[in-house]
Amino acid sequence: MLEQIEGSKAMARVIALCRPQVICAYPITPQTHIVEGLGDLVREGALQNCEFINVESEFAALSVAIGSSAAGARSYTATASQGLLFMAEAVYNAAGLGLPIVMTLGNRAIGAPINIWNDHSDAMALRESGWFQLFAETNQEAADLHVIAFRLAEELSVPVMVCVDGFVLTHAMERVDIPTQQQVDAYLPPYEPVQVLDPADPISIGAMVGPDAFTEVRYLQYYKQQTAFDLIEDLAAEFSESFGRASGGLLRDYHCGDAELAVVAMGSVNGTIKDVIDELRAEGMSIGLVTLVTFRPFPTRALQQVLAGAKHVLVIDRSLDPGMGGPLASNVDLALRNLLSPPAIHSAIAGLGGRPITKASLHRLFMQAMEKPWEGPNFVDLNEKVVGRELHRRARARRSGPAAENVLKILETERAAAFQARIETAE
Amino acid sequence: MIQVRIHGRGGQGVVTAAEMLSVAAFLEGRHAQAFPSFGSERTGAPVVAFCRIGDREIRLREPVQNPDILIVQDATLFKALDVLEGLSKDGFLLVNTARGFSDIHLDAVVARIPAGHAQAVPATELALAHISRPAPNTALLGAFTALTDIVTLDSVIAAIHRTFPGKLGEANERAARAAHDLVSSHIAAGKDTADA
Numbered sequence: 065m066l067e068q069i070e071g072s073k074a075m076a077r078v079i080a081l082c083r084p085q086v087i088c089a090y091p092i093t094p095q096t097h098i099v100e101g102l103g104d105l106v107r108e109g110a111l112q113n114c115e116f117i118n119v120e121s122e123f124a125a126l127s128v129a130i131g132s133s134a135a136g137a138r139s140y141t142a143t144a145s146q147g148l149l150f151m152a153e154a155v156y157n158a159a160g161l162g163l164p165i166v167m168t169l170g171n172r173a174i175g176a177p178i179n180i181w182n183d184h185s186d187a188m189a190l191r192e193s194g195w196f197q198l199f200a201e202t203n204q205e206a207a208d209l210h211v212i213a214f215r216l217a218e219e220l221s222v223p224v225m226v227c228v229d230g231f232v233l234t235h236a237m238e239r240v241d242i243p244t245q246q247q248v249d250a251y252l253p254p255y256e257p258v259q260v261l262d263p264a265d266p267i268s269i270g271a272m273v274g275p276d277a278f279t280e281v282r283y284l285q286y287y288k289q290q291t292a293f294d295l296i297e298d299l300a301a302e303f304s305e306s307f308g309r310a311s312g313g314l315l316r317d318y319h320c321g322d323a324e325l326a327v328v329a330m331g332s333v334n335g336t337i338k339d340v341i342d343e344l345r346a347e348g349m350s351i352g353l354v355t356l357v358t359f360r361p362f363p364t365r366a367l368q369q370v371l372a373g374a375k376h377v378l379v380i381d382r383s384l385d386p387g388m389g390g391p392l393a394s395n396v397d398l399a400l401r402n403l404l405s406p407p408a409i410h411s412a413i414a415g416l417g418g419r420p421i422t423k424a425s426l427h428r429l430f431m432q433a434m435e436k437p438w439e440g441p442n443f444v445d446l447n448e449k450v451v452g453r454e455l456h457r458r459a460r461a462r463r464s465g466p467a468a469e470n471v472l473k474i475l476e477t478e479r480a481a482a483f484q485a486r487i488e489t490a491e
Numbered sequence: 492m493i494q495v496r497i498h499g500r501g502g503q504g505v506v507t508a509a510e511m512l513s514v515a516a517f518l519e520g521r522h523a524q525a526f527p528s529f530g531s532e533r534t535g536a537p538v539v540a541f542c543r544i545g546d547r548e549i550r551l552r553e554p555v556q557n558p559d560i561l562i563v564q565d566a567t568l569f570k571a572l573d574v575l576e577g578l579s580k581d582g583f584l585l586v587n588t589a590r591g592f593s594d595i596h597l598d599a600v601v602a603r604i605p606a607g608h609a610q611a612v613p614a615t616e617l618a619l620a621h622i623s624r625p626a627p628n629t630a631l632l633g634a635f636t637a638l639t640d641i642v643t644l645d646s647v648i649a650a651i652h653r654t655f656p657g658k659l660g661e662a663n664e665r666a667a668r669a670a671h672d673l674v675s676s677h678i679a680a681g682k683d684t685a686d687a
Contacts, residue, residue, distance in 0.1 A: 068517035070510075232552055236526040237510045239517060335550030424554040487570060 068242050071203035071233045072304065073242040075168060076101025078207040080111040081248040082166075082214045084140040085255075086132035087116045088125040092147040093180050094230035095170030099142050122147040126154035126167070131459045133163040134269050136260040138214065141165065144230055145172035148186045153192075159194025160285070161269060164217035166210060167195075169381075170230040171331065173417040177468040181418020182230040184331065184382035185345070187359070190389045193284055196224040196292070197360040199330040203233050204240050205357075208311035211243070212299050214252055219295065219297040220288055221258045227359075228334040231418065243307060251306050255475055289361035296358055300453075314363040317370050319345065323352030325434055326374040326407070328396055330356045331382065333414070333421050351430060359392075364399040371400060377407045377431045381441075382415050389413070390440040414444035450474050492545035492639050494555040498574050499564030502534040504628035507654060508562070509540035511632060514650035515642040516544040524549045537568055544641060558582060560639060564614070564627050566595050575600055582608065583639055587627045590611035591684040592676030601683065610638050610674050611684040614666075617673075621666040622659070629655075636672035642673050 067074070087106070089099035106116040115132070119125045125141045133139040143151065148169060164414050169187055173179040187197055191199050198213060200206035206228045213224040228234060259269055273281055293314060300313035310316070318338055320326050329337055334355040344351050346432030354370055356363075371377055377400065388394060392413035400406050410433045415421040425445050432438070453474055458464040495512060499505035501550040506527040513525035521544055528539035541555040557577040557679060566588040568574050578584065582604050584590070588611050592601045601609040612634045614627030622629075629651050636644040647667060 068514045068523065232526070236524060236552075237513050238524045238549070239522060332552050336552050339551050420553050422556070423551065482573075483571070486573065 065244075066239050067133075068237060069203075069240050069242070070097065070235065070237045071206055071240075072097030072170075072226070072235070073101045074203050074207045074242065075210060075228070075234075076105060077242050078248070079140060079168075079210050080105045081243060081245055082140075082211055082252055083111075083113070083138065083249075084166075084214075085114055085137035086129065086139045087114060088119050088126045088128045088132075088139070088141040089116060090119050090122050090141075090143070090147065092122070092144050093170075094172055094182070094234045095142045095144040095147075095168060097234060098168055102140075109474070122151040123154060126151040126158060126165070129165045129167075130158050130161065130163055133158075133165050134259070134261050136255070136257050136262070138218075138255045139163075139165045140167070142168035144170040145180075145186045147176055148190060149174065152190060155190050155193045155195065157270075157417065158223045160281075162221045162285075163287075164214075164221050164255070165221060165223040165405065166213045166217055167223065167225050168210070169225050169227045171227050171235045171375060172230040179417040180230075182232050182382075182414045184489045185225070185384070185416075187225065187227045188383040188385075189257075190225075191360055191391065194222075194289075195360065196222055196289070196358070197227055197381070198224065198358055199227045199356065200229070200233060201316075201332060201334045201355055201357075203236060203238055204309070205235055207240055207242070208303065208309070209357075211248055211252055211313040211427075212303055214255075216292075216299055218255050218257075218298065220292060222288060222292075227331065231351075232332045236331050239448075240364060241307075241309070247307060251303065253483050284376070291365055292361055293366065296363075312357055314356075314358045314366045315370065316357065318355065319351040320352035320354060320370050320374065322350060323374060324350040325376045325378060325430065326352045326354055326371055327378045327380065327430070328354045329380040329390065330359060330392065333380065333382070336421060336423055337380075337426060340430065343423075344427070344430060349430070349434070356392075362395055362399065367396065367399045367405060371407060372403065374407045376410060376433055376437065378410045378412060378430065380412050380421075383414050384416060384441075395443070408437060411441045412444050413441045419445065492543055492547075492549065492551075493559050494557065495542040495544070495560045495562065496555045496558035497540045497542070497562040497564065498568050499538055499539050499628075500534075500568070501523055501536045501563045503538070504626050505538040505539045505564055508564070508628035508632060509542040511629070511647065511650040511654050512542045512635070512642065513544070514653055515646035516542075517630075518646045518649055519642060521546060522549050537572060549645040560585065560635070560641075562631055562635065563587060564631060566590075569595065578604070581605060585631060585634055585638055586611050587614040587631060588684075607678065607681075608638075609683050610634060610677060612670050612674060614670055615617075617666050617669050621669060622662040625669070629663040630666040630670035633667065633669070633671035634674045636679065637671045646667070 105111040129139040174185040175182045209226045218226040379393035381392045390411045397409045509525040513523035516523035524543045560583040563586045614630035617630040651663045
């Protein structure tokens with residue numbers, strides 16, 4: 065049924081319809097409303113046969129989920145940002161053990177500097193952990209991806225992370241079609257583990273593996289990911305047939321067929337990009353968009369196919385590897401560079417730490433990619449004046465102080481001047 | 492697509508106002524999106540929330556930069572920040588104040604938008620009278636339905652009851668109706684405040 069609902073609440077409702085048997089809850093902004101919502105549903109009795117466990121940390125959240133998943137229970141948790149880093153060791157373990165846990169990541173920046181707002185730094189920090197990573201464009205997709213994620217996780221016995229832009233989606237209220245229990249049950253059968261800790265049939269899970277077998281175990285992990293692409297597409301097709309809307313899959317193509325310039329992006333920014341693309345196409349610009357839904361495993365062949373005709377590919381990263389640039393751009397570059405006539409890759413870093421990505425900025429960026437392409441990462445809307453002043457300060461004094469505090473001081477001075485001007489105008 | 496920006500302070504129900512407005516539009520079968528400005532919300536700190544209403548799926552996720560309607564829940568904000576930034580020249584302005592626009596130095600702003608597009612409403616006083624709490628959000632939404640025809644008063648009242656069940660909902664409904672009627676009477680009399 066269509067409802068006007070906050071993204072987090074919609075996700076909680078749909079996760080509950082997936083009948084998780086263990087939920088490990090620990091609060092961290094901006095994910096908290098999801099586990100709070102699930103807690104309400106368990107308390108009200110809407111979600112039955114579920115252990116809702118208030119754990120003492122993120123490390124405990126995922127450790128408990130590992131235990132319950134190994135014991136054969138459908139297990140769920142959610143986190144964000146520093147919370148994901150705090151559970152990092154368990155994140156790798158869940159993947160290495162092949163346990164089908166589903167975790168929502170309310171995407172948020174990682175400190176320092178401390179920042180509670182949205183970007184993809186957390187997901188990117190653990191992109192090599194072996195989890196599948198799916199990125200939601202809307203709250204409808206955020207809700208839907210959880211149904212797909214449980215099915216995918218359990219078919220392959222892999223953990224799946226559903227990445228949802230913090231605040232921009234988690235705290236936004238929009239219409240979401242909440243499916244019925246029957247619809248979800250028909251799509252998602254009860255969990256049948258490929259490995260389970262069962263006293264009646266004892267095994268051990270988590271062997272120490274030496275140099276003689278480590279590569280092989282790792283290769284099997286790689287093999288499972290590299291052979292998952294068809295399944296991910298099939299599950300999206302089946303979802304669309306059962307639920308009557310498109311969610312999930314490897315990627316979505318928006319006008320790439322004839323496009324000279326193709327943009328590649330993940331998450332909620334895709335909506336804004338589509339609005340800009342509609343305007344630019346109306347002005348005659350040859351531009352399209354690839355919305356990457358599945359980031360891990362990285363759909364190299366699907367990208368090669370959809371981008372084969374593009375002359376320019378502009379990759380928008382919502383995170384920064386300070387020693388390299390945009391991680392998504394690097395991945396796209398690697399996927400495309402052996403094409404017979406590979407497109408030029410342009411990298412843009414946008415929306416770090418919650419900075420809004422506006423239509424006006426994207427408009428400028430896309431025009432620039434066609435008319436005046438750049439080398440290296442382009443920092444969208446970088447305040448060059450502030451950066452310049454701080455670089456100048458560093459050049460002048462050895463003890464120039466902490467960067468974050470210095471930048472805030474410069475901005476504070478500017479704001480105070482604007483405030484004074486407003487007061488004087490008002491009087 | 493209609494874009495609304497609501498300014499207020501933490502504790503005044505700014506985010507809830509945007510959400511209720513989106514529910515009202517949803518109940519009329521329209522697409523609507525409401526979201527906060529994502530600050531660390533503290534009582535008294537400036538808060539901004541946004542609402543977009545349209546007849547097609549709303550894909551745009553940027554904050555509302557050029558509002559068609561600006562609702563200001565706390566008139567002291569005009570000095571603290573550039574509340575009016577981006578207000579479209581055909582825009583509407585709804586301010587919670589018991590004073591006139593000239594008393595709060597907004598004459599020039601009111602003159603920039605079409606006649607009849609600005610209204611000053613004593614929403615805090617109405618809220619105190621009807622809800623016994625200084626929460627001006629529902630009164631302003633009631634006033635909003637008198638100033639514009641984007642959503643009906645009935646839809647806003649239905650949204651209020653979804654947010655505040657029981658007696659609290661009824662009290663908020665009274666505040667919304669009172670503000671709606673007050674603004675309707677201002678408009679009928681060609682005024683923009685209670686005193687002018």
